[in-house]
Amino acid sequence: MIEVADLWRVYGGGFEAVRGIDFSVRRGEVFALLGTNGAGKTSTVEVLEGLAAPTSGRVRVLGHNPYTEREAVRPRTGVMLQEGGFPSELTVAETARMWAGTVSGARPPAEVLELVGLKTKTDTRVKQLSGGQRRRLDLALALLGDPEVLFLDEPSTGLDAEGRRDTWELVSALRDQGTTVLLTTHYLEEAENLADRIAIMHEGRISVTGTPAEVTATQPARISFEMPPNYFLGDLPPFADLGISSHEVEGRMVKLHTHELQRAATGLLVWADQTGVELHRLDIRSASLEEAFLSIAKDAHTQTVHEAAPETIKGYAK
Structure with a gap:
């Protein structure tokens, strides 16, 4: 469903946000992309969503280039960004109806709002929603098109413990129905509970890929x-x-x-x-995913420092 091969994304000024990564996601799988701040997760997901072109490398979603063949990909995907930015004066129901007008074969808005726990908030203006309720609305709109591939960028940010558990149950149910989910999150417990496989990024590269059990097994x-x-x-x-x-x-x-x-x-x-x-x-x-994550990030940072040292010394000598 998702194929990434030697993906690079370089910004103006030569900053390499993504540095030659490879991974794939199978149908009906939840794949979590983890990493420290600035690791390159969002830069990667934006390419997969078709919001940006890769600097180099091959990316395919549902067998298509998500940037140049956007019309073939977009109707079959759902996207939950880190922040939705909805019109604050619209009600929840009005926002959902507006968004449904932009989606091919949209599900009934009321059905999706009930699915994410916003049934009692349909007449509430967006500006009156809590941060967690806005995240629920973000998720509802991502689900309106009944997507085959769902991109979730930090889906439980701002949610309380109950809301987080509800979201996890919903994502698990979607996976069981065959939806492919690519997830980015800072909550390692979330990745451990939801993901079939994970990849940990650090400074634009993938340090390790595997099931949560395989990744934690790398640590004693x-x-x-x-x-x-x-x-x-x-x-x-x-x-x-x-x-x-x-x-x-x-x-x-x-x-x-x-x-x-x-x-x-x-x-x-x-x-x-x-x-x-x-x-x-x-x-x-056993080791926890958090311990594995911190150890991998530390090792990758140490390796980066060691790689940079000769250049530093050379520059100093000059």
Whole structure:
């Protein structure tokens, strides 16, 4: 449904916002594009939406170039921008009817407004809506054309916890009905709950792509506990036997890092049982998407600094 190959987007002055990225999105899949501020997410999505042409590379949405073949793509896609900018004096119902007039084969506006939880706000002027309610209206208008491909740019910004959960349920239902969704978000929990696959961008490049589980698996799981009285680190089973890659000690607290969580946890608990000790404050958990995201961003930043260093030195020498 979406194909991106060696996409570059360069702004005036030579700023490279997107630097040769590749990814694809299958039918009925939720694909999340994550990244720090300025990573290039919005610059990428604008090209996919047909709002801008790529500087170079190949982009296809529904088999068409979204910029040069916009007439073939636009009626089959829905777009939820970061900010809608609706006329403030129109009511919610009037806004939906106005937007429906620009959409091919629009669904009944009342049906879509009910779908996003704005049924009781149809006579409310847009300027009187809360930030979360405006985001619901943004989503409603993106759904009016019953799109095959739906672009959601920060869909839950401004929503409270209930509104965020409602949006997640709606997006999941759309996916189950076969809608393809490309999502950008700063809420890592949102990506973890919704996305079938994710890509993490940093400074215009994609650092990693995979399922949320695959991405989090790149980071070690951890086991922490309080060392039993009269026992020391050397009394534990050999870390190599447990599959422990590294460890930290702070006072009596021990934190073990491993890519083999079941093996490490089993070995540690068997040792505790055989030794007859209780491991207080025991905490065993896999890495989170947030940890993976921060680690990838940090590693990418370090690599960028190292790549830039020779030029910096060369320039200084001159």
